[in-house]
Amino acid sequence: MTVMSPAPADLKHLYYQMLRIRRAEEAIARRYAEQQMRCPTHLCIGEEAIAVGVCAHLTAQDKVFSNHRGHGHYLAKGGDLPRLLAELYGYAEGCCGGRGGSMHLTDLEAGFVASTPIVGGTVPLAAGYAWAEQMKKSDAAQGSASVAGGRMPEATNVVVIFFGDGCFEEGVMHETLNFAVLKQLPLLFICENNQYSVMTPLAERQPKRDIYKIAAAHGLNTFSGDGNRADEVFQLAQSAVTNARNGLGPQFLELHTHRWPEHCGPNEDDDLGYRSAGELAEWKLRCPLLQTRQMLLGLQLSNDAELVQMDAQLTEEIEQAFAWALQGSRPTIDSMRQHLYA
Amino acid sequence: MTVMSPAPADLKHLYYQMLRIRRAEEAIARRYAEQQMRCPTHLCIGEEAIAVGVCAHLTAQDKVFSNHRGHGHYLAKGGDLPRLLAELYGYAEGCCGGRGGSMHLTDLEAGFVASTPIVGGTVPLAAGYAWAEQMKKSDAAQGSASVAGGRMPEATNVVVIFFGDGCFEEGVMHETLNFAVLKQLPLLFICENNQYSVMTPLAERQPKRDIYKIAAAHGLNTFSGDGNRADEVFQLAQSAVTNARNGLGPQFLELHTHRWPEHCGPNEDDDLGYRSAGELAEWKLRCPLLQTRQMLLGLQLSNDAELVQMDAQLTEEIEQAFAWALQGSRPTIDSMRQHLYA
Amino acid sequence: MRDVVMMSYGEAIRAALDDALAKFPEMLLIGEGVPDPKTIFGTTQGLREKYGAERVLDMPLAENGMTGICIGAALAGMRPVLVHQRIDFALLSVDQLVNNAAKWHYMFDGQQQVPLVIRVIIGRGWGQGPQHSQSLQAMFAQVPGLKVVMPTTAGDAYHFMLAAIADNNPVLFIEHRWLHHIQGEVDKHCPMAELSGAALLRQGTEITLAAFSHMSIEALKAATVLASYGIDAEVLDMRCVSPLDVESVAASLAKTGGKLVIADCAPELASTGHQLLSKLVLTHGHHLQQVPRLIAYPNHPVPTSHFVANHYYPGAEQIASAVLDMLDRSELTESVIGALQSDLPKDQPDRSFVGPF
Amino acid sequence: MRDVVMMSYGEAIRAALDDALAKFPEMLLIGEGVPDPKTIFGTTQGLREKYGAERVLDMPLAENGMTGICIGAALAGMRPVLVHQRIDFALLSVDQLVNNAAKWHYMFDGQQQVPLVIRVIIGRGWGQGPQHSQSLQAMFAQVPGLKVVMPTTAGDAYHFMLAAIADNNPVLFIEHRWLHHIQGEVDKHCPMAELSGAALLRQGTEITLAAFSHMSIEALKAATVLASYGIDAEVLDMRCVSPLDVESVAASLAKTGGKLVIADCAPELASTGHQLLSKLVLTHGHHLQQVPRLIAYPNHPVPTSHFVANHYYPGAEQIASAVLDMLDRSELTESVIGALQSDLPKDQPDRSFVGPF
Ligand SMILES: Cc1ncc(C[n+]2csc(CCOP(=O)(O)OP(=O)(O)O)c2C)c(N)n1
Ligand SMILES: Cc1ncc(C[n+]2csc(CCOP(=O)(O)OP(=O)(O)O)c2C)c(N)n1
Ligand SMILES: [Mg+2]
Ligand SMILES: [Mg+2]
DSSP states (O other), X not given: OOOOOOOHHHHHHHHHHHHHHHHHHHHHHHHHTTSOSOSOOOOOTTOHHHHHHHHTTOOTTSEEEEOSSOHHHHHHTTOOHHXXXXXXXXXXXXXXXXXXXXXXXXXXXXXXXXXXXXXXXXXXXHHHHHHHHHHHHHHHHHHHHHHHTSOOOOOOOOEEEEEETTGGGSHHHHHHHHHHHHHTOSEEEEEEEOSEETTEEGGGTSOSSOHHHHHHHHTOEEEXXXXXXXXXXXXXXXXXXXXXXXXXXXXXXXXXXXXXXXXXXXXXXXXXXXXXXXXXXXXXXXXXXXXXXXXHHHTTSOOHHHHHHHHHHHHHHHHHHHHHHHTOOXXXXXXXXXXXXX | OOOOOOOHHHHHHHXXXXXXXXXXXXXXXXXXXXXXXXXXXXXXXXOHHHHHHHHTTOOTTSEEEEOSSOHHHHHXXXXXXXXXXXXXXXXXXXXXXXXSGGGOEEEGGGTEEEEOSXXXXXHHHHHHHHHHHHHHHHHHHHHHHHHHTSOOOOOOOOEEXXXXXXXXXXXXXXXXXXXXXXXXXXXXEEEEEOSEETTEEGGGTSOSSOHHHHHHHHTOEEEEEETTOHHHHHHHHHHHHHHHHTTOOOEEEEEEOOOOSOSSSSSOOGGGOOSOTTHHHHHHHTOHHHHHHHXXXXXXXXXXXXXXXXXXXXXXXXXXXXXXXXXXXXXOHHHHTTTSOO | OOOEEXXXXXXXXXXXXXXXXXXXTTEEEEETTTTSTTHHHHTTTTHHHHHOTTTEEOOOSOHHHHHHHHHHHHHTTOEXXXXXXXXXXXXXXXXXXXXXXXXXXXXXXXXXXXXXXXXXXXXXXXXXXXXXXXXXXXXXXXSTTOEEEOOOSXXXXXXXXXXXXXXXXXXXEEEEGGGTTOEXXXXXXXXOOOSOOOEEEEOOSSEEEEEOTHHHHHHHHHHHHHHHTTOOEEEEEOOEEETTOHHHHXXXXXXXXXXXXXXXXXXXXXXXXXXXXXXXXXXXXXXXXXXXXXXXXXXXXXXXXXXXXXXXXXXXXXXXXXXXXXXXXXXXXXXXXXXXXXXXXXXXXXXXXXXXX | OOOEEEEEHHHHHHHHHHHHHHHOTTEEEEETTTTSTTHHXXXXXXXXXXXXXXXXXXXXXXXXXXHHHHHHHHHXXXXXXXXXXXGGGGGGGHIIIXXXXXTHHHHTTTSOOOOOEEEEEEOOSTTOOTTTOOOOHHHHHTSTTOEEEOOOSHHHHHHHHHHHHHOSXXXXXXXXXXXXXXXXXXXXXXXXXXXXXXXXXXOOSSEEEEEOTHHHHHHHHHHHHHHHTTOOEEEEEXXXXXXXXXXXXXXXHHHHTSOEEEEEEEXXXXXXXXXXXXXXXXXXXXXXXXXXXXXXXXXXXXXXXXXXXXXXXXXXXXXXXXXXXXXXXXXXXXXXXXXXOOXXXXXXSSTTXXXXX
């Protein structure tokens, strides 16, 4: 596959989106100590390139499913930031009415269907959603064929599932891969391999072999690459999304990356010693934002002044989002009992 | 891998064991209509070579786990025939005290730990058993090292799990493969790929790709071959068992075969039309017994008279086993409540 | 307009699936064996031919994953009906059923819904044994957000199946294998059923028999024989396990002088009868004027051997004995039991029924 | 010889695991996070260093498979203790727990045994939300062949953990996260505990409070304040969910005049309280002289938002109100509630406790 650089506008877009997620996560981390966001919160600092590089190719009709570490996926897919923050505070204006907190996000308008924290839980749901999309499209194609006489069916909406290296160990993953290939679903599996499940390193959980090769053996088209290079993720995802849209079946991307903060919570935890010495520091040198920034500057696609202004603008947006969120209203006790049944 | 023929004695042993299973299954099928063996019974006629070719390499210390289609595995591993039959009749003398019927067999003396009918249910159990064997061996090795000064640890007991192509679809399979490779367990996965799960063909359940290659991608050493050729199974299993015994980790064999009778019950069901026309007939031409018999005769390792006598002797053994089983005693109602807790 | 037809329970299920497939273009019917020649004991016969292989289909052996896939399809607007030939297999999918299906609508604040039916069959007889004849209704009935029904009559089977498919919530639809061959009246022109409420199978004045699924058949048998001895029992079929209709039982007790026998097709430990009785006490304490009885299975797995499995299952005889005992009419027990006893092997529902089970 | 030490519940768990690892060379301690720096909220601290990485180990994220693997190891003579940081994760392994572990000894006619402990923690607070704070004890307690315990005190935690590990059957060992920090007396020199029987936490004469797990702490709080108003409640800790000790409750009711409040840490629909009450009626009907009360959680998932989650959980206040109501002393309610109220946020067990949850 020929690897081409993203167009300048794309690269700037990627940087902007990553910076937005980074600044939002940093602001959440900063304010978490106030003990008003009272829910387990898994930050994606250090891993922004994956969400952004993949979602750059999605329309609002395409759908995303995610996991416990979902802020980045939500924002990259166009999820509403103020409502995310209101959700963290437990307010009725949250994207989930306050019922979900950080680990349960949704923004149906943006095509972000859901994130939930049971590891593996959303994986088959994404496949089921893609299956339904496929059926709807084939119905539509049949319908239009009879009307317009065999017009080529349009490209399908695709569904994306983001998950971690730990999730790949769950049996439901394998069940879903099999079904996805069987039905040739328009589905993208995005494995964010950050080498840890909570504090347990990959080597205590999986033998030495590539995750994506198992997907390949199942019959998926696979890609693997550097999850800290937004341009690389962008390119791989472009091929993968195009394939899935054009009926070439499910696609699997294994992207290597690293989480900077603790697994759950706002702090650093390198002092705990579960990562080998220097590991985190080395990954920080490979910061996805830093790399893209250098590229933007090196290729003279931007300059310091523009980036400083971008940062200021985002900081302002995030401040306003917090301000809005903090004016949220408490869900009522009566409302707590609603919606058990549809 | 060099494929060598089994030694003459081995080939005769294979034939004898297969014929024994075939005749036992046929006798069960014949008597099933009497409605005294009142339990779901999954016969393995047509698939005998696999059980026999694999178990030929096992000692009584090695362990076997199996599934709903377990008679052949049980007999090939040395399980007691009269007690198998008594089990089918529901008598207290059955290998499971009558509590299990055809789908729950055990003969601990023979190293046949268990078969059960929840598809996939025994797969992780086999791995856990192998793990325990490995730990015991490493303890023993440490113990003996301190006593005998670093003597090479002896080869490990191995554990074998028999399962079908349908079972490979269950998530627990994938979870077990991962753990088996992670711990380099002395475990053999034997996939009896008969292309059907009940009456559902493989193509409705799995995409076109090789099962064993998924195991290979997990990091297992894999083999695939003709499950209707006892000599081929014997040879592949010999390598696999030797590997597992010598600490080379888990091994995976995918063996192609075909079931002749209906999925569950004593009858033929080719009239139902779920198999393509001529499919069963073609597989019958590739009968594992027939092929081995031709080999024995062709290589002049045996002759008609000897084989006829072998058959008569087995028929006699089976008749006697039935006679013994039919004299079984009914488990008492009081006994029914025993053994809920150990 | 009434349009009553006689059909078996199994045929009623098939008819409901057929009518629902016609009515809801978004309905899917999926499960191991759904389109195979045995068609889930005949209940899916001809449906693939009629509605196409895209909507009526088999599936890989992957209960948890396929449940999740059906939930996902439901979120996207489909109405999947997922079939397991044994309820035991649903144990592999408890994660998706409990963590996702049951909670999704609630935890996403009502923004999304999961119109999903899980159709499962309780096995019994012919050596189904410990892993193929479990009665797990109580396990699922205790999960808020799941509806759990186990209709007993052909009519309820038809209407509940249609209602379950039309429902925008996950519904566990439990069939007892021994109901499939029983004939009953089905009136297709009833309005859509509610998935709630017990059914009055027999009116009576002396004692209330509240029974679940196949035990309602046994309770009816008992009541019929008891009637010939002048004892008038009311039989309520607790066809909804969640929500449980405590009110109807309380109302019946008000009539029958607070005399209650509960008959459940589950081990005592797993009996919804406890929930029923407890709720009666908590909310209608004064209707129970005599210590009630709970007829349930023993608290151990089902042994395979038919010699003992036969004794695992209580039935009309045990129900009748309990009634006579409670009414102080034990002098009748011997002859009532005599009238109820059959020489049918207890591991077959009737002679003609020799499997597949 | 008594040798009583004060320690927290969490420390008692750690001590029991330590002592069991020393006592049983065949014991394994396995689970996600077992050897990580946070050591399952401190309960596995130092054990890997002491007993080696072969016996104290982490595992892949594969709850069903790992449960099966532990069952297999148990069949081969090991004693695995498998830890899930949340009971919710055990839902992924219901197949192996129910189809295999619970039935194995029975279905193989007593020839094989499964000495397995599944250690799980019920989450609460700090927004654990719908999928991380379920109370599933009743789901497991209804499975014949599984033993289910949920000790409340540090002493019981220690002795039950040792007994569970020594037991040759599968035992589900349920800890409520809000018990971990509570101090209690542990006498290591007691004889091996039985995994049965309620514990008498407080003697009383006027009313019986039968409570489960963390609700026993709430019941004790209520009883203590009530005592200062001259009301003498007996508190029974239902530390075994299966088997359930109905006898002790009946005996207590004989003393307290048949007045009963049950307090369970589970939704009403999933409350073992129903089983307890039903069994009391079925086997000791006459001890209940007044309609009892069941204090349980509402029948819906736990919402994350602390603003409403706080109201999800009943506690000492609700228990005390029920007691006063039953004893016709409602005039005291306001001041008792006043005495019980704290300004502690209801999603933290105490101020010092800010996670990890
Ligand atoms: C079924 C299940 N098991 C365990 C957990 C606890 N848990 C939450 S996140 C997590 C780690 C998942 O690792 P990975 O999939 O690699 O994602 P990452 O956190 O690294 O992004 C674990 C074990 C859970 N939530 N669900
Ligand atoms: C978990 C589970 N799902 C479904 C079944 C029903 N069932 C019994 S055997 C079988 C087919 C299994 O196929 P395969 O593994 O290929 O074995 P084969 O029968 O072909 O030897 C099925 C679906 C079951 N017993 N357990
Ligand atoms: Mg990870
Ligand atoms: Mg097969």
